[in-house]
Amino acid sequence: MALLEVSGLEVRFDTPEGVVKAVNGMDFEVGEGETLAIVGESGAGKSQLVMAIMGLLAENGSASGVALFDGEDLMQMKPRELRGIRGRRIAMIFQDPMTSLNPYLTIEKQMIEVAMHHQGLARDEARAHAVEMLRAVRIPDPEERIRQYPHEYSGGMRQRVMIAIGLLCEPELLIADEPSTALDVTVQAQITELVGRLREQTRMSIILITHDLAAVAEVSDRIIVMYAGQMVETGTVDDIFYRPQHPYTRGLLASVPRLDRVSDDELQAIPGNPPNLLELPSGCPFRDRCSEATEGCRQPPPLWQGEGGRASRCVLPMDGGQIVAAEAVGEDGA
Amino acid sequence: MTRWKPIWVFAVACLAGLAACGDRDSDVGGPISRRPEPVEMVLLEDGQPDRAVLADQQVVRRGNGEEPATLDPHLAIGVPAAHILRDLFEGLTSESADGDVIPGVALRWNISRDARTYTFYLRRDLTWSNGDPLKAEDFVYSLRRAADPATAANAARMLLPILNAREVLAGELPVEELGVSLLDEYSLQITLTGPTPYFLGLLTNPIAYPVNRRNIEEFGEQFSRPGNLVSNGAYVLSDWVPRVEVVLEKNPAFREADRTIVERVHYYPVEDHSTEVKAFRAGEIDWTNEVPNNQFRWLQKNYPDELVVSPWMGSYFLGFNLTREPFIDNPSLRMALVLAIDRQILADKVAQFGEQPSFSLVPPGMDGYVPFVPEYADWTQEERNHEARRLFEQAGYSEERPLRVEIRYNTSENHKKMALAVASMWKQVLGVNTTLVNEEFRVFLQNREQKVVTQVFRAGWVSDYNDPYSFLELFRTGHGRNDYGYSNSTFDALLDEIGTERVRARRERLMFEAERVLMIDNVIVPIYTYVTKRLVSRQLRGWQNNVMDHHQTRHMFKLRLRGDPAAEPAAPEQPDEPVSAEEPPQAAAEEPAPEGEPEGQEP
Amino acid sequence: MKQEGILRHAATRLLGLIPTLLVLITIAFFLIRVAPGGPFDSEKALPPEIRANLDAKYHLDEPLLQQYFRYLGQIISGDFGPSFQYKDWSVNELIAQGFPVSATLGGLAMLLAFVIGSLVGIAAALRQNSAADYSIMGVAMLGISIPNFVVAPLLILGVAVYAGWLPAGGWDWSWQRMVLPVVTLALPVIAYIARLMRGSMIEVLHSNFIRTARAKGLPERVVIRRHALKPAILPVISYMGPATAALITGSVVIERIYSIPGLGSYFVQGALNRDYTLVMGVVVFYGVVIIVLNFIVDLLYAWLNPRIRYDETQ
Numbered sequence A: 001m002a003l004l005e006v007s008g009l010e011v012r013f014d015t016p017e018g019v020v021k022a023v024n025g026m027d028f029e030v031g032e033g034e035t036l037a038i039v040g041e042s043g044a045g046k047s048q049l050v051m052a053i054m055g056l057l058a059e060n061g062s063a064s065g066v067a068l069f070d071g072e073d074l075m076q077m078k079p080r081e082l083r084g085i086r087g088r089r090i091a092m093i094f095q096d097p098m099t100s101l102n103p104y105l106t107i108e109k110q111m112i113e114v115a116m117h118h119q120g121l122a123r124d125e126a127r128a129h130a131v132e133m134l135r136a137v138r139i140p141d142p143e144e145r146i147r148q149y150p151h152e153y154s155g156g157m158r159q160r161v162m163i164a165i166g167l168l169c170e171p172e173l174l175i176a177d178e179p180s181t182a183l184d185v186t187v188q189a190q191i192t193e194l195v196g197r198l199r200e201q202t203r204m205s206i207i208l209i210t211h212d213l214a215a216v217a218e219v220s221d222r223i224i225v226m227y228a229g230q231m232v233e234t235g236t237v238d239d240i241f242y243r244p245q246h247p248y249t250r251g252l253l254a255s256v257p258r259l260d261r262v263s264d265d266e267l268q269a270i271p272g273n274p275p276n277l278l279e280l281p282s283g284c285p286f287r288d289r290c291s292e293a294t295e296g297c298r299q300p301p302p303l304w305q306g307e308g309g310r311a312s313r314c315v316l317p318m319d320g321g322q323i324v325a326a327e328a329v330g331e332d333g334a
Numbered sequence B: 001m002t003r004w005k006p007i008w009v010f011a012v013a014c015l016a017g018l019a020a021c022g023d024r025d026s027d028v029g030g031p032i033s034r035r036p037e038p039v040e041m042v043l044l045e046d047g048q049p050d051r052a053v054l055a056d057q058q059v060v061r062r063g064n065g066e067e068p069a070t071l072d073p074h075l076a077i078g079v080p081a082a083h084i085l086r087d088l089f090e091g092l093t094s095e096s097a098d099g100d101v102i103p104g105v106a107l108r109w110n111i112s113r114d115a116r117t118y119t120f121y122l123r124r125d126l127t128w129s130n131g132d133p134l135k136a137e138d139f140v141y142s143l144r145r146a147a148d149p150a151t152a153a154n155a156a157r158m159l160l161p162i163l164n165a166r167e168v169l170a171g172e173l174p175v176e177e178l179g180v181s182l183l184d185e186y187s188l189q190i191t192l193t194g195p196t197p198y199f200l201g202l203l204t205n206p207i208a209y210p211v212n213r214r215n216i217e218e219f220g221e222q223f224s225r226p227g228n229l230v231s232n233g234a235y236v237l238s239d240w241v242p243r244v245e246v247v248l249e250k251n252p253a254f255r256e257a258d259r260t261i262v263e264r265v266h267y268y269p270v271e272d273h274s275t276e277v278k279a280f281r282a283g284e285i286d287w288t289n290e291v292p293n294n295q296f297r298w299l300q301k302n303y304p305d306e307l308v309v310s311p312w313m314g315s316y317f318l319g320f321n322l323t324r325e326p327f328i329d330n331p332s333l334r335m336a337l338v339l340a341i342d343r344q345i346l347a348d349k350v351a352q353f354g355e356q357p358s359f360s361l362v363p364p365g366m367d368g369y370v371p372f373v374p375e376y377a378d379w380t381q382e383e384r385n386h387e388a389r390r391l392f393e394q395a396g397y398s399e400e401r402p403l404r405v406e407i408r409y410n411t412s413e414n415h416k417k418m419a420l421a422v423a424s425m426w427k428q429v430l431g432v433n434t435t436l437v438n439e440e441f442r443v444f445l446q447n448r449e450q451k452v453v454t455q456v457f458r459a460g461w462v463s464d465y466n467d468p469y470s471f472l473e474l475f476r477t478g479h480g481r482n483d484y485g486y487s488n489s490t491f492d493a494l495l496d497e498i499g500t501e502r503v504r505a506r507r508e509r510l511m512f513e514a515e516r517v518l519m520i521d522n523v524i525v526p527i528y529t530y531v532t533k534r535l536v537s538r539q540l541r542g543w544q545n546n547v548m549d550h551h552q553t554r555h556m557f558k559l560r561l562r563g564d565p566a567a568e569p570a571a572p573e574q575p576d577e578p579v580s581a582e583e584p585p586q587a588a589a590e591e592p593a594p595e596g597e598p599e600g601q602e603p
Numbered sequence C: 001m002k003q004e005g006i007l008r009h010a011a012t013r014l015l016g017l018i019p020t021l022l023v024l025i026t027i028a029f030f031l032i033r034v035a036p037g038g039p040f041d042s043e044k045a046l047p048p049e050i051r052a053n054l055d056a057k058y059h060l061d062e063p064l065l066q067q068y069f070r071y072l073g074q075i076i077s078g079d080f081g082p083s084f085q086y087k088d089w090s091v092n093e094l095i096a097q098g099f100p101v102s103a104t105l106g107g108l109a110m111l112l113a114f115v116i117g118s119l120v121g122i123a124a125a126l127r128q129n130s131a132a133d134y135s136i137m138g139v140a141m142l143g144i145s146i147p148n149f150v151v152a153p154l155l156i157l158g159v160a161v162y163a164g165w166l167p168a169g170g171w172d173w174s175w176q177r178m179v180l181p182v183v184t185l186a187l188p189v190i191a192y193i194a195r196l197m198r199g200s201m202i203e204v205l206h207s208n209f210i211r212t213a214r215a216k217g218l219p220e221r222v223v224i225r226r227h228a229l230k231p232a233i234l235p236v237i238s239y240m241g242p243a244t245a246a247l248i249t250g251s252v253v254i255e256r257i258y259s260i261p262g263l264g265s266y267f268v269q270g271a272l273n274r275d276y277t278l279v280m281g282v283v284v285f286y287g288v289v290i291i292v293l294n295f296i297v298d299l300l301y302a303w304l305n306p307r308i309r310y311d312e313t314q
Helices: A048-056 A079-085 A105-119 A123-134 A155-167 A186-201 A237-242 A249-255 A325-328 B002-020 B078-090 B136-147 B153-161 B164-168 B213-222 B275-279 B294-303 B331-339 B341-351 B379-395 B411-429 B440-452 B469-475 B489-500 B504-520 C002-034 C049-057 C064-076 C091-126 C131-145 C148-162 C175-205 C208-215 C219-248 C252-257 C263-272 C276-304
Strands: A004-015 A017-030 A037-038 A061-069 A089-095 A171-175 A204-210 A220-225 A230-236 A303-304 A309-312 B061-065 B094-096 B101-103 B108-111 B117-123 B180-184 B187-191 B234-242 B243-250 B264-268 B308-321 B404-410 B431-439 B458-461 B526-536
Touching: A004 A048, A004 C175, A017 A048, A017 A061, A017 A230, A037 A048, A037 C148, A048 A089, A048 A171, A048 A204, A048 C276, A079 B379, A089 A155, A105 A155, A105 B002, A105 C219, A123 A155, A155 A171, A155 A186, A186 A204, A220 A237, A220 A249, A230 A237, A230 A249, B061 B275, B078 B243, B078 B264, B101 B108, B117 B136, B136 B153, B136 B164, B136 B180, B136 B187, B153 B164, B153 C049, B164 C049, B275 B294, B275 B440, B275 C148, B294 B411, B331 B379, B331 B411, B331 B526, B341 B411, B341 B526, B379 B411, B379 C175, B404 B411, B404 B440, B411 B431, B411 B458, B431 B440, B440 B458, B458 B469, B458 B489, B458 B526, B469 B489, B469 B504, B489 B504, B504 C175, C002 C064, C091 C131, C091 C175, C091 C219, C091 C263, C091 C276, C131 C175, C148 C175, C148 C252, C175 C219, C175 C252, C208 C219, C219 C263, C219 C276
Parallel strands: A037 A204, A037 A220, A089 A171, A171 A204, B061 B264, B404 B431, B404 B458
Antiparallel strands: A004 A017, A004 A061, A220 A230, A230 A309, A303 A309, B094 B101, B108 B117, B117 B187, B180 B187, B234 B243, B243 B264, B308 B458, B308 B526
16 A cells, blocks of 8 residues: 555635636555655646645645545544644655744754654753754754754755754655755755655655756656646656656656756757646646647547556557546547 | 724723723712712801811812922912912911902001001911911011022012012112011011002912921922921922822911811812813812813703802903004004904803903903993994994905904914804904914914014913903003003003002092003904803812902811711611702701711701 | 844944934924923013023023033933923923833833734734634724724723723822723724734744744644744834834823823923923933833844844944
8 A cells, every 4th residue: 555645636726816726636646665756847736736735735725635644534634633644754845945944943943842742752852863863964063053043054954954854753754845946056966865865764755846857867766747737747767757758748858957968959948838727728738838739639638547657648649558537538539 | 894983992992991890999989870969068157167067088189280380489380389379378468268358477467658568467376387486577588589580480570569679680689678678576568669459469479478488498499399398378288299199288287277177188280171070070079170161061961060150350352463464553443353243152152151251351350340341332243243344444445355364373272263253253244354373372472472473363361460450551561461562652651640549449440541541442352251160079168259260278178978978987888879859958957967066056 | 142242232222322312402402492482481471570580590591502512511410400390390300200100101001012912913813814803903993093082081981980990080000090091002002013913923824934833743822832923023023112112202192181190291291381401301311212112122123033143244
């Protein structure tokens, strides 16, 4: 059994302008010890997807669907039960380390409260544990630095602290939402390396959310590519990188600098913007930006599934795949 | 959101009320719904009240307007300080409850034939509150101190009738040259520059009170503080917290201490008239200094027995600036404006408190003087308006060439209302376009004095002493408050004559003549004469209305309340039963004093 | 190290107070002298002899500049001089008598407003956009918009005159006489603080570090108390400096309606009576009070906010 099984997850936001359809039916699993990368442009719904799972949506957001964690549906849990899981069994690291730590509290306070709350440790024990964790994420001189405030840390250091906080209770699942995006390039590499090392050293499952395909290549087992709140393609790292099926995935890959390319000339972003989530067009949401779009894309695209969880949502056929969402093309009559 | 308003105002008020709910002093009077009734007053033959009708606690709490400026009787200015000082000190002369001048420290006096020399014979057994004997030399010392330039007494102008006072104040003569001389231990002589019939009245003013030399030499400028102040009146200063209260205790050394009933008097500085009325309604004070001008009808309806309105020696009028256009050398225009207002309406509808419409300067009731009344006072308003229009045209104004004029007043709701009413009458009768200008008090005073920007301005006068001369002298050429720029040699000559005339009837005739000259010259627009208005607890008696509005606490006493448990010490607790108003007024007889028959009571 | 920084900052600020006060004294001195009329003007005109005596006694006969330097000299020795109007008291004594009253009233009102306003604001923020939120904020709007001089007479009528629970006015340092004026003073401030607190709390609750705290699985009350309260209260703290100063110095209307012997009425009476020394004394004293209050709030702010440091680089 997978550690986390998500099916039919939808997230809606009530706004004065209308209902924003942020996530539109997501199904996926995360196995024990597995690292799943969820990749997509900003606004694709990646963050809201995990926020919904964590029960941390904003007040105007609502989620439906099933998210079984160790067999229990997170979506049905009372806030109190959910709090027992958050921070203890599922930890989360956020995109912006500059603002994700409380600027008014010392690192010590922000760390030991987790250990004290979830593990019932005494203050001294919690502190020793926290120092140990800081050391583990390679904060130099942790005994001293733990007494400092976040503004006395650099961005990369803060993210290390965030990771250390996440690891305090040795969670079964770590959700890292763009952990390195806000950092400069060398620091990004360090954080990515740190996540990779953790993945090797612990049996922790990881969901890694990023807009940067390149960043996940070395550290993840499987990749889900999201677009407009939907999965458009999923597969192993090799599948995605070497056998991309969906035009969007290919577009993403084209925008990634790669060692196997000769020059940067070919590096290009996907033209156009993601669709307005207030008024999702019928049919394939990517069709306006897709160089291979046809008339058929006006209909909802079919979902192709293949071996080992490989899947793609496109009118274009998938190698070795079968249409599972037949009704999606049924209307098409093709 | 608007629909919440009344509900929430109420809710907030209730909440605040609930939060505030707690025990309170039991002597705080009840709310208006169950106002206690005093017993019927019973006076004995000597004019003193029967002790059986007196409340156990003879404590009087008086609202007193603003904070008294000082309790140094010589430096004191303003009415609030004077109220307190009259309780603390007694001059050579004093006043009865109804305002008549009566012997004070001086038992008797002689006035010389030329009315310029007063010889005072002091009571012999008087002492200061510190036990020092009170002698004639105290008065010599005090009057000299009051006139001493170093004292810089504001009110020293009232001493100007005394010989050499002006020269002493100007520093031209030493204080020893003041016309006050010691005859012997208990008599002194005061020499005046001219006959001054109101001089005995002047001596009841704080500026003429004695101060204790030893007291001043010991404490210097702080001699008037509680604990320091030595006085010779019915009360002594017990406590003074600025802007909180001045507390006086009965002076056992006072010559009439055995006839002084009120044991303690609190003077509260309450600047806000409506706050004062609320404090009265809540039973926290027995006597208000004032009542708000806009509450007459309400008070008359709800507090008919407590509301006291009485004539006061003051006049409310407007003044013309005679030195500038359009009023310079234009008596017809001034007369037209004087005629064109309906004083009855102004008194009844604008002033509202029973003020008397006035056609002259001096208010009635000043020491027997009958003011000059112009012919048009007997006309109907129609006739006056008719004459006003005629004069207005004669002055060269008409509908086509309307008069534009300014009424200037110091910022105040009442002055504004009055100015508006006058302006609308002028507009209606004469088509005058009037602009109202209000100014802060001292700016206003300065503008009046400079006589440059003023045209018509708010004026008025409340006298310091009971004599019409105090009104007339304002219009003398060169007088410091002659903001009208009035200068009439006939008038000035009359004033000079008044200053030297010692026959009362002749003097009155001269004053009447002077007032006539002034009114014919139309220097002012008389409007009404003042009244005093206040709420007085029905328990508080002994005081009487007088034009001076002087009310010494020593004349007062407090009646017991009906059903007051203090009257029946045997009964522990009286059920709180309201006494109906229909009950026959024999309550005093029905509830004899428990301590037995007081002496002298006639059944 | 941070402590030292704050101390050094405090010393600098206190030194900086001197030129500010000097400017204040100079401007106030000449402004009040420019105002028409003088302290001894009244409807009863003074004979010139007496006027001259008074001017001499209070040095008003000297050239203005000489009076100014005389006054400066006095102030340096801490003496505000004698009051022209209240001749029995020095200005120092009047301030010493009035200020504790004003400070007590203003302080209590601020305390009440801070506690109730914050609680109400937090309550509203936690129930954002609910009926409770709207009614709380509706009342708060009302609290801001109804002026003191309307609330005070209503309270006196209801609580003192009709119910007879509390005295209608006056002052004797008993709690009974403090309740109504404190409540009246506090009401608009409660309302303002509630709105401020609600706004800043809502903003803080949307911040990333609150999301982090929630992601840690902390109970909501811990999230609010430990993580949200301090940052949310900072805007309230910085408002409190000027607000407390305003409460202490600006309660003239309340003092009048409740017959309270505070400093505010001295200021107004002093200005109306051209009581130069009294006005000057109160202005200078207020100046010091306001500067000190703002200074205290700055320190408080720094103490609460670790990102503000007072060191040489600033």
